[in-house]
Structure formats: structure tokens, C-alpha cells
Amino acid sequence: MSALFEPITLRSLTLRNRVWMAPMCQYSAHPDGPDQGAPNDWHFAHYTSRAVGGVGLVLTEATAVSPEGRISPWDLGVWNDRQVEEFSRIARFLDEQGVPFGIQLAHAGRKASTDAPWHGGGPVGEPYGWPTVGPSPIAFTEGHPVPEELSAAGIAAVVAQFAAAAERALAAGFKVAEVHGAHGYLIGQFLSPHSNHRTDGYGGSFENRIRLALEVVDAVREVWPDELPLLFRVSATDWLEHGGWTPEETVRLAKELLVRGVDLLDVSSGGNAAAQRIQAGPGYQVPFAARVRAETEMPVAAVGEITDPRQAETIVAGGQADAVLLGRELLRRPTWPLLAAAELGATPRVPSQYARAYPRPAR
Numbered sequence: 001m002s003a004l005f006e007p008i009t010l011r012s013l014t015l016r017n018r019v020w021m022a023p024m025c026q027y028s029a030h031p032d033g034p035d036q037g038a039p040n041d042w043h044f045a046h047y048t049s050r051a052v053g054g055v056g057l058v059l060t061e062a063t064a065v066s067p068e069g070r071i072s073p074w075d076l077g078v079w080n081d082r083q084v085e086e087f088s089r090i091a092r093f094l095d096e097q098g099v100p101f102g103i104q105l106a107h108a109g110r111k112a113s114t115d116a117p118w119h120g121g122g123p124v125g126e127p128y129g130w131p132t133v134g135p136s137p138i139a140f141t142e143g144h145p146v147p148e149e150l151s152a153a154g155i156a157a158v159v160a161q162f163a164a165a166a167e168r169a170l171a172a173g174f175k176v177a178e179v180h181g182a183h184g185y186l187i188g189q190f191l192s193p194h195s196n197h198r199t200d201g202y203g204g205s206f207e208n209r210i211r212l213a214l215e216v217v218d219a220v221r222e223v224w225p226d227e228l229p230l231l232f233r234v235s236a237t238d239w240l241e242h243g244g245w246t247p248e249e250t251v252r253l254a255k256e257l258l259v260r261g262v263d264l265l266d267v268s269s270g271g272n273a274a275a276q277r278i279q280a281g282p283g284y285q286v287p288f289a290a291r292v293r294a295e296t297e298m299p300v301a302a303v304g305e306i307t308d309p310r311q312a313e314t315i316v317a318g319g320q321a322d323a324v325l326l327g328r329e330l331l332r333r334p335t336w337p338l339l340a341a342a343e344l345g346a347t348p349r350v351p352s353q354y355a356r357a358y359p360r361p362a363r
Contacts, residue, residue, distance in 0.1 A: 003317035004309070004324070005346035008056075010229035010263045010299070013100060013175055015323075016349060017056035018316050019337045021047075022303050022325035023104045023178075023233075025061040027074040027116040031128050037064065037077030038086040047090050050330055051099040052351055054337030056323070058099055062106035062180055065158075065165035069107035069186070072114050073128035078103065078165045084172045091173030097351070102176030103169045104233065105162055105220070109186030110134035110147035110195070135189050135196040135203065135212075141274035155202065155212060158186065163219040170224065177224050178231035179216055179262075183271030187213050191253070192238055192245040192272050210253055214260060221261040231301075232257050233266040236288035239276035247288055254298045264299040265292055266325065280304075283311060290320035301325050309340035 005017045028042045029035075047058050064070040064077040077083055087103075094101045108114075113129045114121055123129065123144055133154065134147035150158070166177055181187035189195040190212040196203050202211050217232065224230055234253065238244030254265050267289035270276050278284075285304035293300045302321035306312050307329045315321050329336055338358065341348040350358045 002313060002341070002344040002346040004313045004344060005341050008322060010176075012227040013229055015056040015100060016098065017054070017337065017341075018323040019055055019312065019340065020057040020301065020323055020325050021050045021055045021059055021330055022327040023059045023061050023180075024327050024331070025071060025075065027072055027118075029074050029076050031073035034082060035086075037067070037070065037075065037079070038083045039076055039090060040086070043076070043086075044090055044093075047101070048093050048097075049334045051094045051097045052354070053330070053333075053335035054341065054349055055099060055326075055330070056337075057102055057176060058094060059102040059176070059178060059325075060104050062104050062108070062185070063165075065105055065107055065161040068112060068130050068133070069109075069158075069161070071106075071108040071112060071185075072116055073124060074116060078105070078168050078172070079161070081168075084168050087169075087172035087174070095173065098349075100175035101173065102178055102231070103172075103174045104178045104180050105165050105169070106180035107158060107161070107186040108132075109189045110138070110140050110144070111184055113145075134186070135198055138195060138197065140184065149198075152200070155215075159212070159215045159219050162216045163223050166220045167223050170228075176229050176231060177220060178233055178266060179213075179220060180233050181213050182233040182235040182266075182268045184235070184273070185271075187216060188235055188245070188272055191234075191249075194238055194240060194244045194273050206249060206252065210256060213253070214256060217257060217260050217262060229263040230261060231264045231266050232262045233268060235269045235271055236267050236285065236292075237269050238272045239270050239278050240273055244273060247291060250288065251292055251295050254292045254296045258296060258298045262298070264301060264322065265289075266301045266303065267292060267321075268303050282307070283315065286315055286320055293319065293321065303327065309336075309343045312340065313344055
């Protein structure tokens, strides 16, 4: 039996395999009007096709907890009832396929109000732009606006927005929630001394820099049902020689998150510094996930240039991670899990409508 296609249970939720769809921004929502931030037909096709293709879990793109928390004006959000209504349509379809729908709750902080990447990804400006916020008045990079430093009241408001967004996600039919603390967005900005120069209770020491992350997790866990899993995505390193977030701190954070009810750490890296020097390659982030798994009791998921079924099988079977998240490879091949199952000798969970395209298992 393939380890990659063994079920995994998180709290009361059993996922049928360890191949999950990673969050991938689509920059395709309406930027204004009554449908602002709501998923549309593009998102329906994007998410449901991967469920049909055999993944064990579908995670949304970074879904903003407030309008100003969007990365771009074309991002998804979950701050109003219209968005809940449209997410519900996707959730119902995924339920029919036996695939849980997970939401990644996010606030972009100082990296908000930017354009779509195919338009350059810089500050979006008028008519759609808005002022940004962050832990400190430090721009992400040259040409980006200096964010307003969040006050204590502003931080409390953000924490409340995450909790309210989690409640809406539950109403929409999501079965998994993930707090986005990676890639240089707001929570990750607070974690890293590169972007957090505060001198109050949210800056300086490790304990202070992780305070916002823990407050958000506590607030979300309070409204998220005990029987449903909560994940946290982290950048294990800023990829800086000095003054950045480190793998050692990631291990320390994982231990804190575990006792607060986080069920799995989704381990990525980078995104918080324009000067980062990423050493990329096949499975380049897997060692970060493996270290967390080896040094804590926290289950982990690995992501980053995982493209080959036997590579993914080795990661899970070898105990480096409990699951793998696929991004670009699922854009190229939406049915990758079905093809991988066949290659690894597992029985693909094929929809009846597609069964003619796959060999019958030997009797």
C-alpha cells in the first residue's frame, strides 16, 4: 500500500490521502461592487477540477479577512454574506466528491494593495489601491508604500477579523481552516525581526514577535469547532543571513501552536524580504518540514517543487512529512493524484463518470 494514499485523520476529519492542493492566488475576483472578493465561475472550476482529480484536501488561495487585508483588489475575501454564499456553492460540490474544503485565512499587511503578477505585481495605485498597515513603518521594498504601524487597537481589530472570518467560513461549509502566517504577510511580518522593529509587547523578543500569531490562533480556535482541524502556514526561514526569521524559531513556534490546538503545520519559506536568497530545487523546503516533525509532536505538510509521485511517496513514507501540498504541478496536471495512485500501485478514487479512462484494479 502506498503511504501517500493512506488516509489521515485530523481530529474527527478523515482525509482520503496525503496529496493536497496548495493555496494559489488566482487574482480573479471582482475588485469592487456587490461581488467584491466573492468566488466566481473561475474559482468554481479551479477548485472543483482538482477535487475531481483526486486530491485529499482543497485549500483556497489566501482569503482576506477584511478588504484592506487583500493582497490585490482581485483577491478572494470572507468578510461578508455574499462571499459566504458563493463559497457555499463550491463547498457543496466538494462534499459530493468526498473532498474537504479548506480556507486559508489571511491578511497581507504591508504587502497589500498590489497588482496582479501578470501586470508587474507592484503597488496598484488608483482607483483600486488603499493604505497598508504593518508591525512597523517599513516598506516591503523600494517603490512600495510605507505602511502605517498598527496600534494596539488595530492589532485587536485584526484578531477579531480573523475570528469573524472563521465563523463565516464555517457557515460556508468549510471543514478545515488554515491561518496564513507565511510569505511575508501580516502575521509573518510580526514574526520576523526583519520587518518587526516594535518596542512594545508585540516586538523585540521571540515571545513578543509571536504574540499576534498566538492571539489569532486562539481567537480562531475559540470559534472553530473542536471536531474540525486548524492548520497554520509558516515560512520556516526568511532566507536571510542575518536579522530574519529562522528554522530554529519555526520549531519553537510549532511547539507553542501545538498546545493551542493547531493540528498541522504547513511549512513553506520566504516571501518577507526582497533581498532573500532562496536555494531552490526539487523538494527544497522538505528539510524544514522534516525538522519540525522530528523535533516536535506537530504533524506537518511539505510543499515546494514536489512534482514526481515517487518523490512524494518517499517524503511521506520516510517520515519527513505527513502530507504533501502541490501547487504548480496541479496547475499543469489537475489529475496528478489519480495518475500517481496508478503509478504507485494504489487504487485511484475515480469519479464514476471518468472510470472508463482508468484501469480496473486486479481481482
